[in-house]
Amino acid sequence: MSTNDTPTRRIGTFVKTGAPQIVEILGGAGLNFVVIDAEHAPFDRGTLDVMVIAARSVNLPLYVRIPDMSAATIQSALDLGASGLLVPHVDSADEARQLVARTRFIDGERGFSSSPRFAGYGALGMKKAVAAGDGIDILCQIESRAGCEAAQAIADVDGVSGLFVGRADLALSFGLTDARAPEVMQATVEALAIARRAGKTAGVACGEASECDEFAAMGATWFVIGSDQSLLRKGALALMA
Template identity: 35%
Template sequence: MATNRLRQILENNEFALGTFMQFPSPEIVEVLGYTGFDFLIPDLEHSTYETSQIAMLARAGKSVNLPSLVRMWGVDPRMIIRVLDIGVEGVHFPRVSSEEEAKSIVKYVRMPPIGERGVCPETREGHYLSLPLDDYERRSTDVVIGVMIETKEGLENVEKILAVPGIDLVQMGPYDLAFSLGLPTKGRSVGDVCADPIIVEANERVIKAAEANGVKVMQFTSSVEDVSRKLEANPQHRIFWYLTDGIMITHAFRDVTRKCEALGFRK
């Protein structure tokens, strides 16, 4: 049985709620753990993180039993190995558009003989050479590989992408995909874009391709009501990413000030 908590969630088909982390704050990670979130997604694509800050977030996550699924900025083998050496539980790749790209991801994440990742058990992942080599190898093999379908080309190739051995998890990026497909976005909220029939159809295609290849699905949500609707439609797909740390903080602060204004405290 896998000891990687993120892989356990996938294998046991558990309900799991995570969020993208764009603030380099271990305190926010701890709050997420204390309030019942299940995993975090440190975001290298849309943040100013250094590798050392990803390590800090991963350590904070470990303290509250939150595995880390790091969103990379692309298929860069040098950055992939630096993130994996931290000992994170998963890596997640944006804008994957082809079967060849998916194969490259598996190659760079897995050690020989499956892939070409460099071996270095002296790192945090290998407990600084205190972990037996077979355990170090198992930890590497347990790392979850996720891909995001966010482009027109990626959607056209989704069946081939998810057929690549080693891909564990897929997520559709609705906003990026909407731009790539040329859908109108002016004046529309993220919720409006997600409800667009073309995006809904695209999400169904991604889910169908995932089911055909034994790949788990992570779905975007912005409300508990939306989670309920999606679970009713696809009860077997129980992994969700809920907004970002920044959006949740903004909503909480804005809710307080708007209530003060509504009650006439601020003229």
């Protein structure tokens, strides 16, 4: 990248509604990725399965924000063919290492089967399937005081693809209810800088697209803007206006 180039922005949104048509529409609109929010929305394995199918039909990378870091939860999302995981509340390097181990076959703990979608239903063969699985994106959410303090160590863990700042929970960890409070914004600046220095993805959640320039100036390159529900609500309000 030349000195005149600016980092490429990747723009996505959370999907909180279990309808595959939403993923198809977002892919057709040109988004760079979507994140299925299985932490805060009701996605069972069957629903997640059809969401991944929809994403693949429009060549849209689909990440899953998993509800917990259990081995079963991680394996389920990855076997279905998710492009990566967004993992809430990673608060230490030890947690990050455990997380990565559960996503990896080689030197890891992930169980292998050639039959799931990620392995092409057996078509890839073991060598290619293992290589594909071990190259999955893993983004750790920094959203607590402990996470902020451990951000550098988390970013240094081999296999962690990036850091993602969750400002709402971060504010709560400071005893605040304002995601734009000075303490929260300063912690966001520091976490994004750590990710960039480590050569990792620097991500942040934004309520509005208008916030992107502000966070891009802090070093963010991976933006999750609102959700399918907020997009629908804004469209409805615009009609009524």
